Amino acid sequence: SAPPKYLFGTTCLPGPLQPSSFNLTTTPSCAPSSGDPPPWHPFTARPYCLPKTDYCIFTHAGFHGSDRGLSVIDVRPYAITTEDTVVDNDDEVSRTAVTAVADMLVSASLSGALEPLPDLFSPEAASSSSSSSSSATTTTTAEKTTREPTSEEPDSKNLPYELRDLPNKGKGLIATRPIPRGRIFMIDYPAVLADTKLPRHVKQAQGRELMAEAIGRLSTRGREEVLGLARQNEDEERKKRVPVSEDVMKTNSFVVEVQGREYMALFPKIARMNHACKPSAVTRFNSTTLSNTAMAFRDILPGEEITISYSTFGLPSTIRQQNLLSGWGFTCTCDLCTSPPADLAASDKRREKVSRLGQEVIELVSRGRKEDMQQAVALYSEAVEAVDEEGLVPHLGGHYEVLGRLWGAAGEVEKGREWAQRGREETEMFERAAMG
Numbered sequence: 001s002a003p004p005k006y007l008f009g010t011t012c013l014p015g016p017l018q019p020s021s022f023n024l025t026t027t028p029s030c031a032p033s034s035g036d037p038p039p040w041h042p043f044t045a046r047p048y049c050l051p052k053t054d055y056c057i058f059t060h061a062g063f064h065g066s067d068r069g070l071s072v073i074d075v076r077p078y079a080i081t082t083e084d085t086v087v088d089n090d091d092e093v094s095r096t097a098v099t100a101v102a103d104m105l106v107s108a109s110l111s112g113a114l115e116p117l118p119d120l121f122s123p124e125a126a127s128s129s130s131s132s133s134s135s136a137t138t139t140t141t142a143e144k145t146t147r148e149p150t151s152e153e154p155d156s157k158n159l160p161y162e163l164r165d166l167p168n169k170g171k172g173l174i175a176t177r178p179i180p181r182g183r184i185f186m187i188d189y190p191a192v193l194a195d196t197k198l199p200r201h202v203k204q205a206q207g208r209e210l211m212a213e214a215i216g217r218l219s220t221r222g223r224e225e226v227l228g229l230a231r232q233n234e235d236e237e238r239k240k241r242v243p244v245s246e247d248v249m250k251t252n253s254f255v256v257e258v259q260g261r262e263y264m265a266l267f268p269k270i271a272r273m274n275h276a277c278k279p280s281a282v283t284r285f286n287s288t289t290l291s292n293t294a295m296a297f298r299d300i301l302p303g304e305e306i307t308i309s310y311s312t313f314g315l316p317s318t319i320r321q322q323n324l325l326s327g328w329g330f331t332c333t334c335d336l337c338t339s340p341p342a343d344l345a346a347s348d349k350r351r352e353k354v355s356r357l358g359q360e361v362i363e364l365v366s367r368g369r370k371e372d373m374q375q376a377v378a379l380y381s382e383a384v385e386a387v388d389e390e391g392l393v394p395h396l397g398g399h400y401e402v403l404g405r406l407w408g409a410a411g412e413v414e415k416g417r418e419w420a421q422r423g424r425e426e427t428e429m430f431e432r433a434a435m436g
């Protein structure tokens with residue numbers, strides 16, 4: 001069969017993959033002289049571009065020292081119009097996730113700062129990936145970025161959690177040691193990043209090809225870890241219709257923003273955490289390093305499930321349930337959703353109150369009248385109390401500081417200072433906990 005087309009059709013990338021050095025008029029040699037980086041540097045494999053689309057896959061085998069690799073499905077990192085590509089005007093932007101990754105790789109290799117994963121995943125997370133995974137590993141390119149694990153096996157005993165089977169939720173993470181509020185217990189990096197606009201720009205079969213190829217280009221370990229993740233379509237008939245790579249991406253990805261653009265991001269360790277409407281942990285994505293850290297929302301005791309929220313906190317339970325079903329394909333069985341109706345109603349009432357009061361405070365503040373500030377302080381204090389009661393934020397430092405500013409705006413400078421100080425103390429305490 002015909003060889004697949006690569007970035008720039010049959011030509012090579014001119015030098016290091018940096019947007020500023022792109023020059024379509026030059027025809028660089030495809031055979032770099034010895035010692036030169038490969039034309040797809042800093043990526044470790046020749047990019048694969050889907051013919052007649054603007055999408056390519058860029059892979060790095062050891063992103064952040066991980067032995068699973070990273071594949072990015074993205075538009076070509078420059079505005080391009082050739083007879084071979086389709087360009088959406090919205091997409092004529094040269095900064096994308098792939099350029100961010102490329103810049104990061106280039107600067108890290110220059111400074112020698114390609115950091116290893118500080119927290120290693122449990123080997124169990126890779127689970128026994130079945131032979132069904134082979135469909136997704138049947139790829140269109142012969143060239144693979146396979147890099148067998150060379151680092152020491154992670155000592156899973158050091159992790160404060162383990163992966164277990166849970167009733168009605170598939171697998172989930174259970175704490176094996178106490179995890180104090182504010183403690184960062186997991187750092188993860190994406191295995192796959194895919195432009196969220198992809199489904200609008202390519203046909204279903206093409207999208208499926210790209211997903212399978214992107215996962216197929218990870219290391220053996222990366223592929224096994226990703227393909228061992230949960231699937232939405234547990235029903236055997238549907239399993240036959242939906243390829244494993246697409247199903248895994250759909251069930252386990254989160255939307256993140258990189259360079260002002262949205263990407264589906266698959267974080268294989270983070271993906272093991274189930275949803276809860278009153279979660280015990282929270283994740284924070286850093287769009288510069290692409291790391292995703294998980295932090296304890298409150299003290300977590302051994303034996304407790306570690307959960308995060310996939311939904312917006314302020315929504316009432318019925319809307320949350322609908323969103324989880326339509327967006328994630330499951331009926332939520334978290335502790336709050338399965339609590340007695342009176343408890344659920346009380347929680348809804350508190351959340352509704354927080355949203356309403358927040359809105360009222362915004363309106364008062366935006367009027368900019370000093371005489372409204374006393375009322376803004378009263379409403380904000382009530383909202384913070386409800387937030388605390390509902391256990392909605394991991395720490396209240398930020399809210400206390402806002403309260404301090406509102407007191408200041410109301411002319412009560414001393415009270416303003418007191419609250420701002422309290423806020424700073426709470427934030428510092430929380431940050432100390434995060435440092436361990």
Ligand SMILES: C[S@@+](CC[C@H](N)C(=O)[O-])C[C@H]1O[C@@H](n2cnc3c(N)ncnc32)[C@H](O)[C@@H]1O
Nearest residue numbers: 169170171230252271272274275330332333334
């Ligand atoms: C990102 S995965 C979470 C980890 C997954 N349980 C596993 O086995 O790897 C999302 C899937 O987990 C299940 N799940 C997560 N949170 C749930 C909840 N609150 N209630 C019921 N099922 C849940 C659903 O099947 C959902 O499609």
